[in-house]
Amino acid sequence: MDTTLPDDAWKDSFDRLLDPRPQLRERNIIKKNVRASFNIDSSVENSSPNLLSFTECSWQKPKTTDTADELGIKKRGNSISTPSEKRLSSNLFHCALSPITGMKLDGLQSADNHQLKGTENKQQRRPVKQVVFEVNTLSPEKSSDSIVENKRLRLMQPKNAFRQSRSSLVLQPGKWRKSLISWRRTNINEVPSGVLSPKQSFLPRAVTSEGLVACRITQRISAPIREISEPDKKINYETEVLKYCAQSKPYKFGTAYASGKMIDPCKIGEGVYGEVFKYAQKNSTKTDIVMKVLPIEGTALVNEEIQKTFEQILPEIIISQELSKLRTNQTNSTSGFVDIYNVCLVKGKYPKHLLSLWEEYDEEKESENDHPKMFTDDQLFIVLELKFAGQDMSAFTFLNAEQSYFSLQQIILILAVGEEAFQFEHRDLHWGNILIEKTDKKQIDFKLCGRDLSVASKGIKITIIDYTLSRITVADCCHYNDLSQDDDLFVATGDYQYDIYRMMRDELKNNWSTYSPKTNVQWLSYVNSKLIDGVNYKNVNTKLHKTYMQKLKAFKKIILTFGSAVDCVRHLHSFK
Ligand SMILES: Nc1ncnc2c1ncn2[C@@H]1O[C@H](COP(=O)(O)OP(=O)(O)OP(=O)(O)O)[C@@H](O)[C@H]1O
Structure with missing residues (x-):
């Protein structure tokens, strides 16, 4: 033989x-x-072969309880793609199978680009705003790619048979809600009725006029952390919202935001929940107002989403206002949370001049949102008037790594102040939610536990936005978003960002009311990775750039050993 x-x-x-x-x-x-995955799910973009090896570096290992040794990390030869704590445990086969092979096959293009980026000074890297549906049915001439991908999905979702036929979910970096809604809508409608998992049928759903199902992506919950004295007292959320707006009834949209009151208005952005315009106010020093318009209480689906209710919008208003007020707090202060000038409740059709601005934007950038001419006379909107805070990190070009290194210091301090003041966890700090503007100030000031701290600005100021997933404790009430029923976000891949949602879920043991500032550290680890290998730089061939790039890389090796942003600050600022 x-x-x-x-x-x-x-x-x-x-x-x-x-x-x-x-x-x-x-x-x-x-x-x-692509490196050995240990069969753990991840998005490979920010792999580092040195991740688990604590080599000599300019950063000292922090004195926290979660040191590498305690976590059982010894130098390992095989690196993995994501600096997840889960990967540091001994149970290497605990979670779903790695999409690495599939991912890189899905992303051959991006791996290719990745290589080119360095040489082309990363000029062509704007993310495309679309979800990629990877149809997962094997063709007769099964390619090795599809076999690997199919196998991965089968092993990922062994209990939900119907999922085997669903498309895999590969999202672009940054804003994910729109893509996830489209994907979910497509996929839920792929599933015959009665086959929905109990979890999915639990999500708030609505049936559209075409008979399609839409699910609300997140569910905000506000829970008292102590017993309330009058538990039976019914809260009138409309009245509460009006109180925050300092109004007794809604204003007329067209009158409150008439074109005569706004100088140089334009649409600057959009999210699933609303349209974002910028303008200067007549007869005011406010030259840079951002107006975020959020439809509420209506029955029509907007951008494929169910509209928020008074009850759901109230915590968003409270969180935004409390964080904004931190700029004047005596003990813990930062101006790093977006400055909110005003909140307004308005009613009526979209004013004509805003419709024209919407159309101009659509013409130029192709909006993903529904045309706001859909709104009728009785539609209610919450308008958040915010201070303009610059460009988001994905679109910004840093001078060099020194500038980005100090921007990371700002982000750490902003989160640390939030932790101390409100047990704040952002929980969705991707680069689309970090805004950057130029500043003449030499330093950015903070106060943490009564102590003054400052960071060199290097010419830029950071602002954090979008608290949709954030957790906060205000006046004995914990506001959070319950993602425990929401599997889909946790199977998404395409960027290290999507690992962070899984890492948070593990950290919180899927109890989203828990306060665990480690989630802030997980997002800092993501931001750190993006600064090393994602953002645009103007000057990459200077000694300064290389020195600070080394510092960022050194920080990457230890960042996940911190327990909180405050813990990072203690380490960086010798803060006791
Ligand atoms: N204060 C601000 N200054 C400058 N730009 C802003 C500001 N607030 C929002 N934007 C722009 O508008 C976009 C949408 O805002 P935001 O993320 O708050 O909306 P959203 O509806 O919560 O989005 P999502 O789809 O993530 O839910 C942002 O990505 C940003 O580009």
Whole structure:
């Protein structure tokens, strides 16, 4: 009997995948970017071979209880793609299978680009705003790519049989809600009625006029952390909202925001929950107002989402106002949370001049949102008037790594102040929610536990926005978003960002009311990675850039050993 092994028996699966792609083998892209996964799910973008090895660096290992040794991390040869704590545990096969092979196959293009980015000074890196549906049905001529991907999905969702036929969810970095809604809508409608998992049927849902199902993506909950003295007292949320707006009834939309009151208005952005305009106010020093318009209480789906109610919008208003007020707090202060000038409840059709601005934006940038001409006379809106805070991090070009390094210091301090003041966890701090503007100030000041701290601005100021997923304790009430029923966000891949949602879920043991400032650290780890290998830089060939890039890389090795943003500050500022 011939016992000789076939010629390709020595090859590993990557080699087999590389065979039909000689150009990738030449450039050694796949092996360089994809490493052993330990069968743990991840998005590979920010892999670092040194992740688990604590080598000598300019940053000292922090004196926290979660030191690397205690977590059982010794130098490991094989790096993994995500600096998740889960990966640091001994139970390497605890969670779902890695999409790494699938991911890199899905993302061959992006791996390719990644390599090019360095040489082309990362000029062509604007993320495309779309969800990628990876249809997961095997064709008769099964490619090795689809076999691997199919196997991965099967192992990922062994209990939900119907999921095997669903498309995998690969999202672009940054804003994810719109993509997830589209995907969810498509996929829920793929599933025959009665096959929905109990969890999914639990999500708030609405049936559209076309008979399609829409789910609300997140569910905000406000829970008293102590017993309330009058538990039976019914809260009138409309009255509460009006109180925050300092109004007795809604204003007419067209009158409150008439074109005559606004100088140089334009639409600057959009989210699932609303449209964002910028203008200067007549007869006011406010030259840079951002107006976020959120439809509420209506029955029509907007951008495929169910409109928020008074009850759901109230915590968002409270959180925004409390965080904004931190700029004048005596003990814990920061101006890093977006400055809120005013909140207004308005009623009526969208004013014509705002409709025209919406259309201009659509013409230029192709809006993903529904045309606001859909709103009728009795539609209610909450308008948040915010201070303009610049461009988001994904679109910003840093001068060099020194500037980005100090911006990370600002972000750490902003979160630390939030933790101390309100047990605040942002929980969605992707680069679209970090705004950057130029400043003449030499330093940005903070107060933490009564102590003055400052960070060199290096010419920029950071502002954090979008508290939709945030957790906060205000006046003995804990506001949070319950994501425990919401599996889909946790199977998304496409960026290290999507690992962070899983890491948070593990950290919180899926109890989203828990206060665990470690989630802020997990997002800081993501931001750190983006600053190393994601954002645009103007000058990359200077000594200064290289020195600070090394500092960022050194910080990356230890960041996940901190327990909170305050813990990071203690380390960075020798703060006791
Ligand atoms: N204060 C501000 N200054 C400058 N730009 C802003 C400001 N607030 C919002 N924006 C812009 O508007 C966009 C949408 O805002 P935001 O993220 O708050 O909306 P959203 O409806 O919560 O979005 P999502 O789809 O993530 O739920 C932001 O990405 C940003 O570009």
